Amino acid sequence: xxxxxxxxxxxxxxxxxxxxxxxxxxxxxxxHWCLGQHRLPGCKADLGMPDLSIAAAAxxxxxxxxxxxxxxxxxxxxxxxxxxxxxLDAGMDIASGLHNKVSDIPEVAxxxxxxxxxxxxxxxxxxEFEIGSGAKRPGRRILTVGTDxxxxxxxxxxxxxxxxxxxxxxxxxxxxxxxxxxxxxxGVSVDAVVSDFVAGAVEWLTPxxxxxxxxxxxGQASVLHPSYGGVTLGLCHGSQPDALVCVHxxxxxxxxxxxxxxxxxxxxTIAAHVAAARVTNPACKGVxxxxxxxxxxxxxxxxAYLKTVEDEHGLPACDPVRTGCANVVDAIQRxx
Amino acid sequence: xxxxxxxxxxxxxxxxxxxxxxxxxxxxxxxHWCLGQHRLPGCKADLGMPDLSIAAAAxxxxxxxxxxxxxxxxxxxxxxxxxxxxxLDAGMDIASGLHNKVSDIPEVAxxxxxxxxxxxxxxxxxxEFEIGSGAKRPGRRILTVGTDxxxxxxxxxxxxxxxxxxxxxxxxxxxxxxxxxxxxxxGVSVDAVVSDFVAGAVEWLTPxxxxxxxxxxxGQASVLHPSYGGVTLGLCHGSQPDALVCVHxxxxxxxxxxxxxxxxxxxxTIAAHVAAARVTNPACKGVxxxxxxxxxxxxxxxxAYLKTVEDEHGLPACDPVRTGCANVVDAIQRxx
Numbered sequence: 001x002x003x004x005x006x007x008x009x010x011x012x013x014x015x016x017x018x019x020x021x022x023x024x025x026x027x028x029x030x031x032h033w034c035l036g037q038h039r040l041p042g043c044k045a046d047l048g049m050p051d052l053s054i055a056a057a058a059x060x061x062x063x064x065x066x067x068x069x070x071x072x073x074x075x076x077x078x079x080x081x082x083x084x085x086x087x088l089d090a091g092m093d094i095a096s097g098l099h100n101k102v103s104d105i106p107e108v109a110x111x112x113x114x115x116x117x118x119x120x121x122x123x124x125x126x127x128e129f130e131i132g133s134g135a136k137r138p139g140r141r142i143l144t145v146g147t148d149x150x151x152x153x154x155x156x157x158x159x160x161x162x163x164x165x166x167x168x169x170x171x172x173x174x175x176x177x178x179x180x181x182x183x184x185x186x187g188v189s190v191d192a193v194v195s196d197f198v199a200g201a202v203e204w205l206t207p208x209x210x211x212x213x214x215x216x217x218x219g220q221a222s223v224l225h226p227s228y229g230g231v232t233l234g235l236c237h238g239s240q241p242d243a244l245v246c247v248h249x250x251x252x253x254x255x256x257x258x259x260x261x262x263x264x265x266x267x268x269t270i271a272a273h274v275a276a277a278r279v280t281n282p283a284c285k286g287v288x289x290x291x292x293x294x295x296x297x298x299x300x301x302x303x304a305y306l307k308t309v310e311d312e313h314g315l316p317a318c319d320p321v322r323t324g325c326a327n328v329v330d331a332i333q334r335x336x
Numbered sequence: 337x338x339x340x341x342x343x344x345x346x347x348x349x350x351x352x353x354x355x356x357x358x359x360x361x362x363x364x365x366x367x368h369w370c371l372g373q374h375r376l377p378g379c380k381a382d383l384g385m386p387d388l389s390i391a392a393a394a395x396x397x398x399x400x401x402x403x404x405x406x407x408x409x410x411x412x413x414x415x416x417x418x419x420x421x422x423x424l425d426a427g428m429d430i431a432s433g434l435h436n437k438v439s440d441i442p443e444v445a446x447x448x449x450x451x452x453x454x455x456x457x458x459x460x461x462x463x464e465f466e467i468g469s470g471a472k473r474p475g476r477r478i479l480t481v482g483t484d485x486x487x488x489x490x491x492x493x494x495x496x497x498x499x500x501x502x503x504x505x506x507x508x509x510x511x512x513x514x515x516x517x518x519x520x521x522x523g524v525s526v527d528a529v530v531s532d533f534v535a536g537a538v539e540w541l542t543p544x545x546x547x548x549x550x551x552x553x554x555g556q557a558s559v560l561h562p563s564y565g566g567v568t569l570g571l572c573h574g575s576q577p578d579a580l581v582c583v584h585x586x587x588x589x590x591x592x593x594x595x596x597x598x599x600x601x602x603x604x605t606i607a608a609h610v611a612a613a614r615v616t617n618p619a620c621k622g623v624x625x626x627x628x629x630x631x632x633x634x635x636x637x638x639x640a641y642l643k644t645v646e647d648e649h650g651l652p653a654c655d656p657v658r659t660g661c662a663n664v665v666d667a668i669q670r671x672x
Contacts, residue, residue, distance in 0.1 A: 134562025134597060195534045195567045196527040226470025226573050226616045231531045233559065234566030261470065275608070280562045 001127070003095045003120055003185045004063035005033035008052060008087070011069040012080055013042040020045035022097045023068025025179040029158050033185075035060045040079050045069070054083065058090035064120075066182055067096035074100050084108050088117050095120035097178035122181040123189045125201070132199030132238050134280045139209030140336065143239045144219040144291070145273040146247035147263050149228065149256050152320070153219035153247050154180050156291040159320035160245065161216045163329045171214040174205050176235065180218045190220060191231045198231060202238025217241065223272045224264045225255065236276035243285050243335065244277060245328060246270055249293040250305055266290065266313060285335050289328030290317040337463070339431045339456055339521045340399035341369035344388060344423070347405040348416055349378040356381035358433045359404025361515040365494050369521075371396050376415050381405070390419065394426035400456075402518055403432035410436050420444050424453050431456035433514035458517040459525045461537070468535030468574050470616045475545030476672065479575045480555040480627070481609040482583035483599050484591050485564065488656070489555035489583050490516050492627040495656035496581065497552045499665045507550040510541050512571065516554045527556060527567045534567060538574025553577065559608045560600045561591065572612035579621050579671065580613060581664060582606055585629040586641055602626065602649060621671050625664030626653040 009027060011020040027034055027047045036052035039045075052060070065087035071080070084094055084102060088111045096102045101121040103109050112119050142160065144153040157173055157180075164171035173180070175187025193201045206215040217239045221228035248266050255261045264272075270287045277284040290309055294302035299322075306317040316327040345363060347356040363370055363383045372388035375381075388396070401423035407416070420430055420438060424447045432438045437457040439445050448455050478496065480489040493509055493516075500507035509516070511523025529537045542551040553575045557564035584602050591597045600608075606623045613620040626645055630638035635658075642653040652663040 132563040134594065191530075191532040193531055194527075195529055195531040195570060196564060198531045198566045199563055223569065224615055227468040227535055228532060229573050229612075229615065230534045230566035230568075230570030232566075233569045234531060237562050237565050258470065272611070276565075279560055279565065 001120060001186050003182065004093060005030070005185065006035045006060070006062050007033050007064050007066045008054070008057040008062040008092065009034055009037045009047055009049070009066050009068050010083060011037060011039055011043060011045050011047065012071070012083075013040045014045035014069045015072070017045045019070045020047065020068060022179045022182060023047055023066065026066060026068055026182050029183045035062050038065070038083065040083070054086040054090050058092065062092055064093045064095050067094065067098060067102065068182065071098055071100065076100065076105055081105060081107060085111055088112055088115055093118040093120065095122060095182060097122055097182055099123060122187070123178045123192055125188050125193055129193065129197040129201040129204055131197065132203050134199070134237065134240070136240065136281070137208040138211055139213045139215065140242045141206055141215040141217060141239050142243050142245060142332070143217045143235065143241035143277070144245050144247055145232070145236075145269065146219060146222055147266060147269045148249065148252060149221050149225065151247050151249040152291060152293040156245060156247050156320050156325070157216045157218045158183065159325045160329065163325050164214060164216070167329065169214060170210065170212055171216055174215045174217045176202070176205070176218045176220055190235060191228065195230060195234070198234025199238035202235055206239050215239070219247070222264065222269060223276050224269060226258070226261070233276055236273060237280045240281035241277045241284055242281060243332060244273055244287045245289050245291055246273070246287045247291045247293065251296040266309065270313070287315060288331045288335055289325070290315050291325065291328065292317055292319050294319045294322055337456060337522050339518065340429060341366070341521065342371045342396070342398050343369050343400050343402045344390070344393040344398040344428065345370055345373045345383055345385070345402050345404050346419060347373060347375055347379060347381050347383065348407070349376045350381035350405045351408070353381045355406045356383065356404060358515045358518060359383055359402065362402060362404055362518050365519045371398050374401070374419065376419070390422040390426050394428065398428055400429045400431050403430065403434060403438065404518065407434055407436065412436065412438075412441055417441060417443060421447055424448055424451055429454040429456065431458060431518060433458055433518055435459060458523070459514045459528055461524050461529055465529065465533040465537040465540055467533065468539050470535070470573065470576070472576065472617070473544040474547055475549045475551065476578045477542055477551040477553055477575050478579050478581060478668070479553045479571065479577040479613070480581050480583055481568070481572075481605065482555060482558055483602060483605045484585065484588060485557050485561065486592055487583050487585040488627060488629040492581060492583050492656050492661070493552045493554045494519065495661045496665065499661050500550060500552070503665065505550060506546065506548055507552055510551045510553045512538070512541070512554045512556055526571060527564065531566060531570070534570025535574035538571055542575050551575070555583070558600065558605060559612050560605060562594070562597070569612055572609060573616045576616035577613045577620055578617060579668060580609055580623045581625050581627055582609070582623045583627045583629065587632045602645065606649070623651060624667045624671055625661070626651050627661065627664065628653055628655050630655045630658055
């Protein structure tokens with residue numbers, strides 16, 4: 001699976017900016033792959049790039065229509081379907097991060113088959129994976145882990161990739177969720193893989209590579225998460241990380257969606273994930289840096305908090321949004 | 337899903353006894369549900385029960401034909417298909433533990449639909465599960481865990497159920513693999529569940545119950561297993577066990593199927609699984625007993641080994657086959 005760019009980002013009739021967050025992520029991290037946005041009447045989101053008709057985007061060379069917007073009630077409205085059919089007619093593939101498959105829309109599936117276009121429902125892995133072996137393979141890998149879901153593991157991995165590439169390091173982001181896959185152009189939605197094959201899928205995603213090559217693997221959830229811990233453990237085992245970066249959001253009153261369940265501490269999260277990583281990589285150097293999501297804090301409070309956790313854990317702490325992650329990449333370079 | 341008994345055990349043209357191991361398990365643990373066996377010419381396995389024709393089994397009241405035998409090359413031969421069609425005609429459902437689905441055989445699926453019979457492909461969960469919540473629920477649960485795959489976690493769970501029921505305790509085996517499901521008449525093949533839903537599937541399998549009720553949950557693999565650890569972690573989180581029993585096979589040179597990878601120690605296995613269990617059940621009393629698979633040892637060596645690990649870990653040790661598990665159930669009763 002390789003999603004071809006340039007992209008045209010379709011955000012339909014998004015009722016607000018949050019509904020277009022998948023497209024927002026692609027626009028932020030792969031701006032140079034995006035020719036523009038395509039919006040329908042009533043759209044309240046804006047990606048800050050040119051509005052293009054399907055025809056104009058095709059004329060400019062668009063290869064894939066990215067469906068980067070949540071659909072209300074999980075339904076595809078006629079205007080969405082018309083847009084997709086027009087994109088196929090104009091020569092584009094379609095890649096979607098939705099739960100509902102665009103390949104399940106009969107007219108869209110039929111036209112794609114007729115014209116030889118590809119449909120990528122990136123939440124739904126279509127390939128078969130082997131069982132994981134746990135065998136050590138060359139190349140270096142970093143996995144982002146964290147104290148909860150939806151706190152910035154993808155963002156942190158992408159920020160690390162950007163910083164490492166800026167330093168001339170050989171680094172590739174490896175996507176494990178739908179937005180990440182659209183950003184990377186490939187990847188595996190590991191939470192949709194049958195449980196027996198999760199570690200194997202991650203081994204496939206992060207294959208043997210040059211000794212100085214870094215895979216920066218997008219983490220998911222936490223091994224201490226009561227709903228999704230098994231997904232995360234498969235990620236830890238399959239990616240056999242040489243180092244971890246731990247992400248935390250300090251203001252949550254409880255784990256997301258689980259009232260009454262406190263967010264695990266950074267220390268417990270580090271211990272649990274390092275133990276998991278060492279099952280397949282006993283040489284894992286552990287957590288080398290902290291990435292703190294301080295979006296809900298003032299500038300002063302954020303910097304004070306970063307200093308506090310640095311002292312507490314003896315690790316460099318950054319907020320990839322607010323401060324960049326140079327200090328964490330420094331630590332990675334010192335360690336290897 | 338509830339597979340109806342009495343059963344007729346179909347072992348086809350099994351080339352040896354091992355090929356019929358699923359049927360063997362059902363015959364061993366649910367002899368009173370089984371009217372007999374049905375064999376085809378050339379069958380080299382024997383379950384030690386009456387050979388019955390389809391007609392005779394139906395006459396005697398058989399409700400389900402259990403396909404309890406491995407099929408060579410994953411193919412269904414014409415004689416197997418004839419047998420299944422005859423069973424459906426005679427009023428039986430079919431339940432199969434094979435990887436290939438009997439519901440994918442067009443003639444079998446058509447006849448079952450026509451006659452209103454059920455087809456249970458127990459390796460392939462057909463229901464939808466919720467995401468696990470991790471919320472504490474009433475009732476008590478024991479999970480069997482272990483140092484590797486295929487060492488006796490199902491056997492140990494069934495032996496515990498038998499011993500506890502013999503003492504008048506309110507205990508139910510909960511099946512998580514294909515043979516266990518045929519033995520229990522219901523269950524979930526957790527390794528075939530999409531990874532996001534494993535903990536939720538186990539919560540469904542072991543629901544709220546009376547305070548004195550025990551679920552004895554069949555374990556799978558190990559959280560320290562590089563291929564399947566995520567499956568096991570979902571089992572630990574979803575079953576929120578009050579106690580664990582740890583299974584070990586002392587003579588393996590390496591983990592099954594993974595040459596060069598040593599079997600983790602009992603101590604490391606205990607620590608890893610207790611930590612996992614306490615994510616959803618902080619009151620988990622930990623491992624209360626050891627179940628040692630001594631099949632490859634002499635009587636003298638086996639008893640010496642049991643004594644050694646008892647002293648080393650301060651826990652009662654049994655071999656459910658050789659010694660029964662009374663001492664482990666004693667420990668469970670003392671603890672609760």
